[in-house]
Amino acid sequence: MTLLTDLARTYGTPAYVYDLQAVRSAHADLRTALPSGTELYYSVKANPHPLVIACLAGLGCRTEVASPGELDAALGAGVPPDRILLTAPGKSESAVAHALARQVTHFSADSPTDLARIAGQAERLGVPAGCLLRVNADQAVPGMGLSMTGTASQFGADASWILREPHLFRGHDMARVTGLHLYMGTNIAEQDKLLRQFTIGVELAAALRTSVGEHLTTVDLGGGFGTPFARQGDRPVFTSLAKELTSVLDGGLPGWRDGEITVAFESGRYLTGDCGHLLTTVLDTKESKGTRFTVLDTGIHHLGGMSGLRRVPPVSPDVLHATATATATATDADGVRRGTAPAPRTGAGAERTRTPGVLAGPLCTPLDTLSRNTPLPPMETGDVLAVPNVGAYGLSASLIAFLGHHLPVEIVVDAGHVVSATRLHLTRHDAGPGETGPSSLPAHHLEGAPV
Known part of the structure; x- marks a missing residue:
């Protein structure tokens, strides 16, 4: 507590204190918990401080943003535009144009309307875009504190809808669908539940690849890695998750080890919480x-x-x-x-x-x-x-x-x-x-x- 005491004396209160050494430690633990060769996005919504964003970008994280403000924060922190993914269940034309004008061309699209809106702005500005199709799984993962998909949700398109009418989700000339985005829950501290949600995601991705198109080259499996909030306690360490996830990926997405398909995960809370x-x-x-x-x-x-x-x-x-x-x-x-x-x-x-x-x-x-x-x-x-x-x-x-x-x-x-x-x-x-x-x-x- 000595450092906190000194900071309170110098800067007064209230004050938030962020320790970059703790950020690096969390990143190292999460990278160890994920299969080698996979990508990791930092979700800026967790903490948009520019030095936190820059720290994680310097460690190799891509950046996931959900608004023009977060996008500007990432660019201001030095993140290259081609390493930024813009998400959100509702993206206005101005938000899409804001991104494309800054050469941010990677989007998560939640519906045919969203795809068409991205394509329209891409055509108007002459900047081609690539889209991950956000999928709402039909199967929920039990035991989650806050479900993002697997239930009725504003996030993504229902998997059954995509399988029923795949032609609606194949993208446009200026907004190609290049992959899938699955994010099923948040703040999950139990390794078995994390593995279960990722297993469902891999199975669903394998089914959708044959329906929407074999040209899909990216599967973003989301995250949801939990850690204590505002309470004492240690960040969980997922000791055997990487080995088990690797087996799941080998079974459901063959070729991922050779770069045929890029597998990505996301985290905000785990990387910065403690x-x-x-x-x-x-x-x-x-x-x-x-x-x-x-x-x-x-x-x-x-x-x-x-x-x-x-x-x-x-x-x-x-x-x-x-x-x-x-x-x-x-x-x-x-x-x-x-x-x-x-x-x-x-x-x-x-x-x-x-x-x-x-x-x-x-x-x-x-x-x-x-x-x-x-x-x-x-x-x-x-x-x-x-x-x-x-x-x-x-x-x-x-x-x-x-x-x-x-x-x-x-x-x-x-x-x-x-x-x-x-x-x-x-x-x-x-x-x-x-x-x-x-x-x-x-x-x-x-x-x-x-x-």
Whole structure:
């Protein structure tokens, strides 16, 4: 915790801290868990920080993006256009044109309409595109926390529809179908369930190749590799997955070892989840009608905002003491608290009995609670806390525009040294009719600024 303590003292809270050494370690573990010779995409939605994107691109990852903003983030981080795949169940003409104008020509297409839209923009701009056909499997994989396909879904085209009317899915002159995209679930920590979903994907890909066309050269089997979120715990290591997957690929997609077909996987959560901590300061502790409340300077606008709106299960994060007290506070030019941070809490005082209480944020809404009736360690006003395992789906998956609070500092460290400290700002720009893109946005634009 010493480094976190120093960072809280220097940059104040709330603050996200991302460790690039942890990113490299996760990448090494995942590459070991996947068959040699397969491709790996980093899903930018997990953490779009440019240094995180650049780190994984430098390790050999291709990049999967799901919006013009993510696409620009990848290009800005130095990812070559030909190593970017644009996905999403709904892509507007302007989003497709935005990609093609920047020489990003690889797409995942979810329907005949989507294929036609990509083809139309490719013809208009004179830039040929290649498409992976996103497939919604007819068979679900049991035991998944969040299914992407295998049920009624906005993602992809049902496999039965493709097999019934394959002529609708063979692409266009300027938008050729070059492969298949199967992504069945997310946040799966059990190796047997991962293997089961990939086995279903390989079997389906083998069937569809003979239906849609033997010219298909890529099968993207998705990912879903799980890891703890906002709770203590180690990232799982899938020790025998590579061997078992290799056998599955040999049986279902012969020729993949010789490069006849490229097999790809995707990950965002696994690659970045354990690289991040969220530092936060206790603003108040009090009791209300017999309930203990601990109010923090962070909340659903910085962590798990979708959970705060009850769209997904509650986060209920673990909070660990990073400091004993904040002995002095000041306010910087942006109105953000900065506090000094003494040594981490240690000894018997750190192990005192936890008591149930509510962990609340500073927002003016009763929905701003991170946990309820959860055993919490003793806390005092000014204590600095750390939430672990929030390198993925932290800040970017939260309600950053709600109530206008300043966004947390984002600090990137490598080998114990700070390599970047920036803060995103929301700004408003004029927008012309029908215009999109970084030079003319219809609402808010995220800008990074050094701290």
